[in-house]
Amino acid sequence: MRKKLLFIFYIVSAVFVCVHLGLRVNHLTQLEASNTPLFVATYSEHSTSSKVPVNDAINYKEWAEKFEEQTK
Amino acid sequence: MYSKKRSDFWKKVASIVSVILLLLAWYGGSTRITDNQxxxxxxxxxxxxxxxxxxxxxxxxxxxxxxxxxxxxxxxxxxxxxxxxxxxxxxxxxxxxxxxxxxxxxxxxxxxxxxxxxxxxxxxxxxxxxxxxxxxxxxxxxxxxxxxxxxxxxxxxxxxxxxxxxxxxxNEKPISHFRWLDLLAIAMFTMAILVNKTRHRKKSMFNWALLLTSMCVFGFYSSSLFSSSTMGILISGAWLTGLGNYTSIILLSLVILYIIATNKNVYCNTLCPFGATQECLAKLGNTKTISLTPVFFEWFPRGLLLVTLCLGLYYRNPASFSYEPFGIMFGMIGSIYLFVLTTITIVTSLVVKRPWCRTLCPMNPMTDFIRFNRQWFKSVLNKQRLKRQIILTNQMVGSEVKRSEVSK
Incomplete structure (x- = not known):
């Protein structure tokens, strides 16, 4: 009975550990591919502070358009 | 005899392959890093x-x-x-x-x-x-x-x-990262060696005292017990550029050096905080020591540790790939999967003695690796010594024969 319990424990633990490691690999790969900071906090005058989603840290399209206009 | 030889051969192959894989992961990680800051x-x-x-x-x-x-x-x-x-x-x-x-x-x-x-x-x-x-x-x-x-x-x-x-x-003073916990780790490791060597009738009591102290200090107080991530940090060399907490690295280094020197592991039974927790739970329940014999159960944790170390080296972030339930147990920090893992380990500890130690703990594969390579190295040295002795004996016998021929 105890041997069976240890066997079940082994299998369940192995599954959880593998899922945990898989998710970690996925997370780190995505983070590297996005090439963005892990976390960004930005000051806003309207509130004491505000968190900015990493991908919205700067609007690149808007910046590029502005840059092109000014360098024409 | 034949199966032992065959098993040793595959262990040698696995040992060499694992070192090569670690080196490849290290090299792969270095080519991957680009200056994206x-x-x-x-x-x-x-x-x-x-x-x-x-x-x-x-x-x-x-x-x-x-x-x-x-x-x-x-x-x-x-x-x-x-x-x-x-x-x-x-x-x-x-x-x-x-x-x-x-x-x-x-x-x-x-x-x-x-x-x-x-x-x-x-x-x-x-x-x-x-x-x-x-x-x-x-x-x-x-x-x-x-x-x-x-x-x-x-x-x-x-x-x-x-x-x-x-x-x-x-004007800022550099922050000192050497703490009293590091000294305590060295002192407690020395005491663990003494407790394991003594034949005192209260040896078991001393062992329990060390286990409980370690559980409180290195577990619940500082959460500085070593894990697979510490092994990754040690082999990646990240500790050379500075670490916020050296206690776990010191403990791991002492354990490795002691296994190399004496072939004995004093950490698991006398110092491991998570082992101590499982022992305490075992006292509460009706537990028995059970082992799983099939070869798969021996090799899976070895493969798991190797994969974890390779990932840590490749991503240059060993701490991210720690898979033990220690963080949840001693700091309530970790993923939901590790939380469930910790819970089932605690429940199983009430019925089976030290279930984590007998299954996925990375300490066993690490100890096996060091012991096997130590034994391999010793046998190679012994063979060379034996060869040298045979050559010396042959030379001595040859010179004796020559001397006797000359005297004749």
Missing amino acids: SGMVDQLLINGDLLNQIDDRLYEGRILNKLNPVEYIGLGSGIGYGGMTEVAVTVSSLGDIQRIAVLSSKDTSSYLDKVIQSNLMEKLLGKNIKSNFEIDGVSGATVSTNALTEAIKRAADPVRFELFGINRAE
């Missing part, structure tokens, strides 16, 4: 359009066709649990902190998340870098908090000097 810094401008690098740690943001910079970005790093934490701080031309970004961290992600969720960085936004800013620690993630605080302060230093000509970095 400046790309990230670009995203941190708020009012500026153009980013100019002034020196290694300082950038200025300008508006097109205007002379004066509107903001500055300073870079700084602090020493965390698994290595450096890199931070960038955007400061306005008046010296107010506008944006703080964590560029990279080698700490376990759960610890970093805890610090971020405590709004530690938001509290600094809007503050002027000319004045001193003090940051409260986050309990349960002190090392990560210190790393982040240190990094933010260092990132503000070059901007402060550029804007106000104040060099506060010169």
